[in-house]
Amino acid sequence: MTDTVLLALDTSTEFCSVALLAVANPPAGSSLRSLADDSLAGDSPGRGSSARGLAGGSPVDGLSAGASDEPRVWSRHESTGAVSSTRLLPAIRELFDEAGYALRACNAIAFGAGPGSFTGLRTATGAAQGLAFGLGCPVVPIGTLAACAESARRRDPSATRVLAALDARMDEVYWADYAWDDALQDWHAVRAAALDAPERIVAPDVPYTLAGNAAAVFGARLAIAAGARAIDGEALPHALPIAFAALRAWRAGRTVPADQAAPEYVRDKVALTTAERLAVKAAQGQAGDPSRSHASEPPQ
Template sequence: MALILSLDTSTTVCSVALHRQNDSSANPLLGCYELFIERTSSAMLTTLINDIVGQAGFTLPELDAIAVAKGPGSYTGLRISVSTAKGLCFALGKPLLAINTLMAMAEQVRPYVPATHLLCPMIDARRMEVYCALYDTHGREVQPTAATIIDEQSFADELTQRPIIFFGDGAEKCRSILGVHPNAVFPATTVLPSARTIGQLAIDAFDQGQFEDVATFEPFYLKDFMAIKPKKPMF
């Protein structure tokens, strides 16, 4: 029965979860902490890790694997969780699992969606650009993860064929453009990435031996980092 610690700081949510694979239980989640804050630090993440493992009655050496949201998402956020996960793997001698952030977001919604619909998780990438992908209700990828600039033609072909549920912190800014189509659905509640579903998907990845090379693994940034240049002084 694998014990898996999952981390996600790919957006403004800092979350950790602990899952224990157990054939006798339909819910392997032992615990989850989520902090909805603007700035995440490695110190906050480390505190949550120690708390969730200890309060579940385990120690870090008892973990069987570390799972992390690999991206896309915030450049700084991804670096924090990935570097923490890799540090734990090196220190404890545990394998690393990496889960696509958008796929894990789709997993939050998938059980509640009619089979006729597609799922489109969106992460804000500034201006009218989003990180997004399309999944069916079986969790299968229909369109791969991409950085997409949303305009009136976005998803035009797909929307003529079946309803699409757009969700995530990038979806709201697209509502005025995509919402005019009768097959475009926008939930009332914002769905944000969480280690809860990172861990769910990590159980299957663990069973299939989909481990990363800890030494060479890098986050799935999707775009090159662009620093914001400071404004020149007026005088």
């Protein structure tokens, strides 16, 4: 019985995040399983730098029951700031060495497509494309907001409606609304990724989990936080939930050739003008929040 080996990359934030997932292919006719993995519980991207390999996870979507079908995962999630590009390839090599696989064993390469740091998105996209070209394997783009929803549900299986909201800097929020579809055993985007002021985000009309760091960053300005059934501030972009989401996508044939992989920027404006920066600072002073800083581009 051969293994499905999937590599996932994310550099959309200040973290360099890499994960490797390997699972024994189920025999023909095996039934599909619903989500049942909690492997993120102890490896949260909000807890600072980590370099960790995990082994012997629980069964995940698309796999039949039984110990031989449980996934094995290895991950690195390190705070690298603006130098993710220098750490990404060494981290990949480390994971393959640790797992005992050759790079050519890869069936697909997933990456966090965005939104997020402009530079970081290009880094992950370029690395995924280059590796996929060399290996002759497909690419699986996974949205970073979808990764937040995936993370929230893996940490809390009752989180079947997730509004993912990330600080986009420049006084704005990246957000999307996701519903878990039991029939498809996958997420459905009720509202696709968008960019808005925190006051303009639209809350779901059903109980929902708020995932991401926007609640911590914007406080009372993010009114949707008050109506959430739960707030998971640690459900952030991370290669491990990207890997699990990509496994479902790969099994369903939702892949692209390497030359068609592209970032999902959402924002088409990289920096505030001088006048806009002054206006933001003035607004912060009036709100009594001088501590909030705004970079010229989304988080690195």
